[in-house]
Each structure stands twice: as structure tokens, then as C-alpha cells.
Amino acid sequence: MTAHPSPGDLLVVDGQASAQFAGDRALTFCVVSVCDQPTYAGWVWLTGYVLDRRGNATAKREIYVQLAGLRPVASPPTPQRLPATRSCASQGAQGDGRAARNRPGLRARADAR
Numbered sequence: 001m002t003a004h005p006s007p008g009d010l011l012v013v014d015g016q017a018s019a020q021f022a023g024d025r026a027l028t029f030c031v032v033s034v035c036d037q038p039t040y041a042g043w044v045w046l047t048g049y050v051l052d053r054r055g056n057a058t059a060k061r062e063i064y065v066q067l068a069g070l071r072p073v074a075s076p077p078t079p080q081r082l083p084a085t086r087s088c089a090s091q092g093a094q095g096d097g098r099a100a101r102n103r104p105g106l107r108a109r110a111d112a113r
Contacts, residue, residue, distance in 0.1 A: 003067075006031065007032055010029070010072065011072060012071045013026065016066075016069030017069030018065045018066060027051075028052075029061075030048050032047050032049065042068060043066055043067070044067055045064050
């Protein structure tokens with residue numbers, strides 16, 4: 001890749017982009033921003049998120065890499081959605097009215113009607 005990446009691009013960052021990402025240190029990187037400060041020719045500072053195999057962001061990083069060594073991800077990972085969970089509030093506080101009906105001061109008023 002010789003053109004500057006854009007925010008939202010998913011890139012393979014490995015030893016071709018910089019020696020620090022060679023071998024098992026390669027990563028999938030989602031670009032958030034590209035620094036516009038001048039650097040050495042063909043190099044660029046990128047800010048973004050490291051993605052795991054599931055497509056979930058695991059760390060925010062700023063990396064310095066060679067443009068020529070960057071490659072787009074062939075098949076982007078699909079982020080896994082977490083199952084829906086209930087809030088920590090008790091059932092009586094879920095807005096069904098039971099909490100208000102069960103308060104001692106309000107019970108007497110409701111019975112008076």
C-alpha cells in the first residue's frame with residue numbers, strides 16, 4: 001500500500017511494515033487516525049486498535065510503519081456480540097410498578113382509594 005490509509009481501514013501489520021511486527025508479533029489493525037506530521041519518506045504514524053481473531057478491539061496503539069509494507073485485511077473478522085444481560089437493579093425496580101406498590105407509605109394510600 002503506497003497511499004495513506006484512511007480511518008476505518010483494516011490492515012495487516014507484519015514484518016513488511018516494520019521489523020517490530022515480524023513473526024508472531026504481526027497484528028490486525030483498525031486505523032482511527034493518520035498523523036499528518038512529516039516523517040521519513042514512506043513512513044507514517046497510525047493510531048488505531050489492535051483486533052483479535054474475533055474482530056474485537058483489544059488495545060489502542062500508535063504505530064510507526066512503512067506504507068509499502070501495509071496490506072488490507074483479506075477477510076475482515078466479524079465482531080462477536082455479547083449476549084444481552086439484565087441490569088443489576090432488582091426486578092421490583094424494573095419499571096413494572098411493583099416497587100412503588102410495595103413501599104409501606106404508598107400501600108396505605110392505594111388501599112384508601
